[in-house]
Amino acid sequence: MPDEHRTAATRPASNEAATLAVYVWRGDAGGGAEQRFDVPKQDSQTVLDVVTWIQQQADASLTYRFACRVGMCGSCAMMVNDEPRWTCRTHVERVASDGELHIAPLRNLPVIKDLVTDMDPFFDKWVKAEAVHHPSAGRADGFAAVTPDDPQRIEASAGIECINCAICYAACDTVAGNPDYLGPAALQRAWTLYNDSRDGGGDAILDAVSQSGGCHSCHSMGSCSHYCPNDLDPMGAIAGLKLATTKRFFGRGKGGGRS
Amino acid sequence: MTELRLYMAQRLTALIMAPLVIGHIAVMIYAVQGGLSAGEILGRTRGSLFWALFYGSFVAAVSIHATIGIRTILSEWAGLRGTLLNGVCIGLCAVLLVMGGRAVMAVTFA
Known part of the structure; x- marks a missing residue:
């Protein structure tokens, strides 16, 4: 600008x-x-x-x-x-x-x-989407090696600059029509954690985003990605969740549901 | 997990419909070349197990696919939820199956 x-x-x-x-x-x-x-x-x-x-x-x-x-x-x-x-x-x-x-x-x-x-409904849905850290190692374990150019890490890194402003949530017409819909921010966070090699909750995340109001409710209208002030792509993240849940549905997921 | 099953059912029925739509349109274009009459169509379709299966599976796929789409619209635009939503949709699916099934029977059974 x-x-x-x-x-x-x-x-x-x-x-x-x-x-x-x-x-x-x-x-x-x-x-x-x-x-x-x-x-x-x-x-x-x-x-x-x-x-x-x-x-x-x-x-x-x-x-x-x-x-x-x-x-x-x-x-x-x-x-x-x-x-x-x-x-x-x-x-x-x-x-x-x-x-x-x-x-x-x-x-x-x-x-x-x-x-x-009142931001409570917005943040409650983050928890409902299992967009919370699921520890996979304890304090006695060594540091996890995170390779920046690993494809899965690139997917995770794409969403980490979310500032929880709820602009995507306000822009989303699916949220307007379906109060149970988890919304773009919560689902993007779930996708970020799903791709984080340190998170141990792959299957729990896919279960959570497959519930009523989960990622399959998204109509890919794209207002979230259009309005995100940090130029993130929640719609792309939700598409990733749809693909991961589909792969698991047909038994093609591996390693904690990850593919 | 119901949401996921409906999502999968809608995508799988779309996969079934895609070749059927192409086949339907291709045969229509082919069939009208020599002029089209009810007798000519029925002559081809009556007693044909192939066309009964072709349009029978088409009707089944459309009934499921369309109902799931309308279920979403009824939920988001009309605010229907729970038992009422499911009841209306099961009814709609049944209407589509019966009407489509009757049409398929009419043109394939002699």
Whole structure:
């Protein structure tokens, strides 16, 4: 994104309209509505900057969630003009439509208040997908040799930069239609662990992702991979799980279900 | 594991249907060359075990394949769950099997 790297000095002095019309969803689990705030425009302003300005300058009761501000913690995801985005790394000038921003809590998750959603269903599904470490060695054992160019390790490494932001979960239409669906992030984590030579739960993972709402519910629409802010490919990971479960179904899996 | 079985059943029936669809279309194109009439079709299909098996397996595969697909749509779009969902789908599968089976019987049994 070359635009985002331009300095203030080289940026065209546009800013004819000095304010942004920002519509923020206010409410709780019982319902709510958009509230308009006029926020001063600034160079290199992020959507999180806008929300922070509102909370600090206009209405201290606005509730939202953030931590690192640099795209590492995954806590500031919101719907921005109806698309899920990591707000700390999303520049206003890239997403504002006619000088307007509509900011809402993440889709597919219950709202607690304003822009804060309850993430419990999202993380509960990680556990349900067996996306947890299954130790295969104890402290007395030596270090596991991990070869970076091993094909299975390459599959595992492809998914390890997930920051648990739930943007894929909010983007997924299958989650919207099927509340039991485990979702792209949990399934991708399961696929990562399945391919990790240090994880001893291959069969437990395949059992978990074969249950109702598991990887076979995915319709490969690809919103998860499209919206992932870290350019990961949950849809590809889910395809890997489908293939691994199919191989095991026909008795072609080996070594703890791995192939 | 039901989900996995349905997934496999849908893919396996797709594998069965693929050559049958190609065969069906190829024979249609071949058969219409000399003009097409009900008598001409029935003359070819009546009493033929081959066509009874060809279209019989086609009907069975379609009934299973289509029902699993509609089951997903009913679940995601209409919110049907559990016994109601399974009941509707078993009924739908039965309707497809009976209607398709009757059609196959009609053109293959003299």
